[in-house]
Amino acid sequence: MEKTNTAQDASNLCQQCGLCCTGLLFEYVSFKEHELQNVDVGAYKMNKPGKRALTHPCQFLDGTSCGIYIDRPSKCRSFACISRQKVLNGTIALDEGNAVVAEIQGLLLQLASIGEETPGLDYQTIGFRKFCEKFAKSIDKKLNKGTLPTETEQKVVSLCFEIIKIIDRHFRKTSRLNKYAQLVTNIDYLAESTKQR
Ligand code: SF4
Ligand code: SF4
Numbered sequence: 001m002e003k004t005n006t007a008q009d010a011s012n013l014c015q016q017c018g019l020c021c022t023g024l025l026f027e028y029v030s031f032k033e034h035e036l037q038n039v040d041v042g043a044y045k046m047n048k049p050g051k052r053a054l055t056h057p058c059q060f061l062d063g064t065s066c067g068i069y070i071d072r073p074s075k076c077r078s079f080a081c082i083s084r085q086k087v088l089n090g091t092i093a094l095d096e097g098n099a100v101v102a103e104i105q106g107l108l109l110q111l112a113s114i115g116e117e118t119p120g121l122d123y124q125t126i127g128f129r130k131f132c133e134k135f136a137k138s139i140d141k142k143l144n145k146g147t148l149p150t151e152t153e154q155k156v157v158s159l160c161f162e163i164i165k166i167i168d169r170h171f172r173k174t175s176r177l178n179k180y181a182q183l184v185t186n187i188d189y190l191a192e193s194t195k196q197r
Helices: 008-019 072-078 082-088 094-117 127-146 151-170 174-194
Strands: 030-031 052-055
Touching: 008 082, 008 094, 030 072, 082 094, 082 151, 094 151, 127 151, 127 174, 151 174
Parallel strands: none
Antiparallel strands: 030 052
């Protein structure tokens, strides 16, 4: 049987992806004092007291690649999402990993195009993870008042739910899955009861 170089495959997967630096999976990556000494990190933010951290989307992300690859922090080096691990250990082939990345990128593009047209729905500046948290709060507020979110907002809720499902299955377990499942259910319930009035 022909052996594949899964280390090379995993590296190729990441080169086409870069999603763990965009704010999709993390809000920041912390680094140690001795790290990034050769790099101008500018006005990095302290996300936790006493911790140095690069907020995401990371300022060093260049397309889907790390712009400071050789000098990147140890946390960046050691992270492997679920798909990368599966490619590394041979559970899935590179093609399957690429297909997952392409699927989530397609959904993120749809979300980005809504954000470009609708003020307040731009996820790209703050990153998907932070956006989801803020957006869920705003939708909760409406639902608690008995107000149905707009059609665009409902579309964004559905898109976020689909993206979160892929994240949970293929990238990293996320606590937001249940929150968005609740939002979808509550919107359906309110829409149904509004129709019956
Ligand atoms: S999200 Fe996973 S596949 Fe994508 S760059 Fe990060 S580790 Fe690699
Ligand atoms: S330093 Fe590089 S690897 Fe680390 S989050 Fe930023 S772009 Fe990604």
